[in-house]
Amino acid sequence: MGLLKRLRTGDRTHPAYEFLGEGDHVHSLVPAQGGLHPFSLLVISVGALAGIVLTVDLPWVQISLISTTVFATAAVLTMSRYRLLALTDADVVVMRTRALRPAKPVELLSRIERVEPFGIRGSAWGQIFVGTEKLWVHRRYHKHLDEADALLVAAPRSMRAASSTAYRAARAKKKVRNVGGRHR
CATH class of the missing domain: 2.30.29.30 (Pleckstrin-homology domain (PH domain)/Phosphotyrosine-binding domain (PTB))
Incomplete structure (x- = not known):
């Protein structure tokens, strides 16, 4: 189901x-x-891949593009x-x-x-x-x-206000009930 x-x-x-x-x-x-927007990682990856393909003769540019892509990917995933x-x-x-x-x-x-x-x-x-x-x-x-x-x-x-108020009242009752629940 x-x-x-x-x-x-x-x-x-x-x-x-x-x-x-x-x-x-x-x-x-x-x-x-x-x-960030969920497609931002895709844009970063496609741009880096295009840069790597276009700079075949420049390995230092490729290395910097790859490291920038890895950094950007980690930044997007952690944010x-x-x-x-x-x-x-x-x-x-x-x-x-x-x-x-x-x-x-x-x-x-x-x-x-x-x-x-x-x-x-x-x-x-x-x-x-x-x-x-x-x-x-x-x-x-x-x-x-x-x-x-x-x-x-x-x-x-x-x-709408009544259902929200009912939730808050029930939550307050739970908190009051659980105040003395810890063993000393």
Whole structure:
């Protein structure tokens, strides 16, 4: 069964539910990438390959192009931030993931109340802002963001505020319950 079917049937076995509240109804999970544009590594590599081919007679230029490409590749890979966005009724839950496992979150970063649509800009990789962070989302997930925008416009503001308030109240109860839980 696919991930969206599992989400819509209420299956809470996905690792993202570890970071969500009990009353959260997740519409979709969207992987995103922060940092430089995802195609920047491709542009760097193609440019270096063209330079290497064109400078066959100049080995020192080839060596400098190869070392620059390796440095640029390492820089792009270390500056990338991988996120998983859980789109709920009223909020966007932002979780940190690893590069090779983009669907398995490892840390909860923030929970942001949605008050305005995403407004995707771009074609293959669309740019969105979640809080203060600029993220890139692949085209195959644009329809999920559009559906979330449609739900945001359709839902009355009081309903969105109520679900966010319910989450905060449940979270506060958990914190109060766990205060005395440590053994001395």
